[in-house]
Amino acid sequence: MTESQIVVKNLCKTYRVPEREAGVGAALKSLVHRVYRDVEAVRDVSFEIARGEFVGFIGPNGAGKTTTLKVLSGLLHPTSGEVRVLGFTPWARQHDYLRRISMVLGNKSQMLWDIPPLDSFNVLGDIYHVPPAEFKSTLDELVALLEMEELLTKPVRNFSLGERMKCELVAGLLHRPDVLFLDEPTLGLDVSMQARLRRFFAEYNRRSGVTVILTSHYMADVVALCPRVILIHHGQLLYDGALHGLAEKLAPFKLIRLALRNGHTTEEVLHSAHNGGGDAEMLEYDDNHFTLRVPRAETPTIAARLLNTLPVVDFAVEDPPIEAVIDQIYQEGKVEV
Secondary structure (H helix, E strand, O other): OOOEEEEEEEEEEEEEEEEOOOOHHHHHHHHHOOEEEEEEEEEEEEEEEEOOOEEEEEOOOOOOHHHHHHHHOOOOOOOEEEEEEOOEOHHHOOHHHHOOEEEEEOOOOOOOOOOOHHHHHHHHHHHOOOOHHHHHHHHHHHHHHHOOHHHOOOOHHHOOHHHHHHHHHHHHHOOOOOEEEEEOOOOOOOHHHHHHHHHHHHHHHHHHOOEEEEEOOOHHHHHHHOOEEEEEEOOEEEEEEEHHHHHHHHOOEEEEEEEEOOOOOHHHHHHHHHOOOOOOEEEEEEOOEEEEEEEHHHHHHHHHHHHHHOOEEEEEEEOOOHHHHHHHHHHHOOOOO
């Protein structure tokens, strides 16, 4: 069995934040008598991640994703719980630990705008004490994978957002970390650049065996890269498992797609689905092709009813797209199982 590189047990993080009413009077009062409230950003979260896994860590804004990543990278102390990454306690900020991790943030840059990225890379190589031969081979590999040879000697201020993100990735991987935290790495990029970076992440993970935790609001990133997902909402872990099992676990409905031989109205199809009970919703209709959303528990009954009463020429039962499942959870703020 592969040893876990990241172990999180009963992690909790609570912030104490000040509160006051609007107005000058309230502002003056708060100077001598400040009122606080506790905000639970992360509540009793536990999971383990093995070496080489590529895990999607997903949830809506304010779910606790970034707080958890900051605890794992050592930027925050937890309120309670146990966390071990590569055998280290992250917030101890030991030098040997910091040399083995990296965190790339899509909305923050470590590049200096007025100098070429190669100069910044050389400085980072010295900071991490990367041997010259290893530095050169790693830089050459990353530059080739990201197709950015022509960028090395140009000032960063002239780069597009996608080109700057390429530089951020090289900077974060020059010391060959064992664990990589990616926080919204494709944020704001165009579709073409997002696809290129996904290919890079997949190939680099395959070559190096680096353990990756990815947070992203673009579900295309997660679907393309992450066989496993951890879903967090309101600071609590809702799901931890295979991506393909997320819909089955969390979606209370399935999709029935059918094509009919002769012209039929949506009312006729719904009547067949509802005949004798049951609940079905028409999602799409186009030239005798219909898509119904039906409760998961009622799917076999409704499917049999449609097949027995309509001239079906094509038929399929599917789980809903993963994007639809996640969107439903985010909007409803709960999980129906």
